[in-house]
Amino acid sequence: MTGPANSLEVRDVSAGYGGSDIITSVTLAAAQGRITTIAGPNGAGKSTLMKTLAGLLRPRLGQI
């Protein structure tokens, strides 16, 4: 059986500000019709990941 198609696939994405990477080698898939969450402590890079997924930050490496 095959599951629902992924509406979002992220492979090995790195992104950050200025000279430093904040997120490195992020790989995830979010399936259509499912709720996907990201969790982590303050400053872990959750907002940076969301900005990258939204196109506000350009990934330095990887594919979305």
Ligand SMILES: Nc1ncnc2c1ncn2[C@@H]1O[C@H](COP(=O)(O)OP(=O)(O)O)[C@@H](O)[C@H]1O
């Ligand atoms: N615009 C920015 N310029 C430089 N550093 C930033 C900027 N926004 C966030 N950071 C840094 O990136 C790291 C991750 O922040 P952020 O993505 O906001 O984490 P979270 O959302 O998980 O709390 C922190 O060290 C933060 O200081």
Ligand SMILES: [Mg+2]
């Ligand atoms: Mg945040």
